Amino acid sequence: MGKALRCVAGVLGVIWTLPNSLVGAILGCAGLPFGAHAHLRKDDWALVFHRWPWGPGGAITFGNVIVHTGDDLDTPCLTYATRAGRAQDAHIRLNDHERAHVFQYMVFGVLFLPLYLACGGVSVRNPFERAADRYALSGRGWWPFQR
Template sequence: MSRRSLAGLLVGAAWTLPNTLLGLLAGMAGLPFGAHVHWRREYPALVFHGWPWGPGGALTLGNVIIHTGDDLDVPCLTYAHRAGRCVDPPVRLGDHERAHVYQYMALGPLFLPLYLLCGGVSVRNRFERAADRYAMSGEG
């Protein structure tokens, strides 16, 4: 990793630190109930696997990914596919969540309010569609 990209990651991580702290609190709440945590450089995030609550899947808060399963290297359907808008091939859940980490690092404390203003967890949300595009192409 070049010095420039490392500097960008550090600035982004500092900018989204309030969101990351929320993620750490939520993730740590699951530790006594069987969750386990690992640093995953490729995301770049702390990943809490086996989080015991929720409908399944993953949630990203800053540089923290909270996941109900044991591995992010699983296929998932895009939001547009699930909504019946198109037929997309499955994407890798980890790639989708990595896109959210990058979105948080770019927008910092502005991300959550903007995400909610754009529709929250739904196909209408431009952040979810962008994360799906990134998971499909590795770009964006």
């Protein structure tokens, strides 16, 4: 795919998932008075809120917005399969995993959250999470429904 076509597809994806991104932006902005800060990560196609003050830790993506409790998305983490004892994968980088979710949102748009929840939510069984881990491990394969 040529650069111009990728840019057009990216802009259409951003528009298609805008309602999800608005949810993420509202959540992220709610943390600003409590120490969160935001910056744009162009390579990840995302606005990232760091030091979000609530939650168990880690990151969650809503459209083109990533809400993160830590200081830096470029941090190592375990895959879902490794955490569940199903694999011994190498550590992945959190930003790579979350970038895969951004791409998934850009394709599925407003349908992403219902599909994600129907596939099991935050779980090793969820093909969206397995695909995000696969992408973080290899740089390829963020599509959740491949064999």
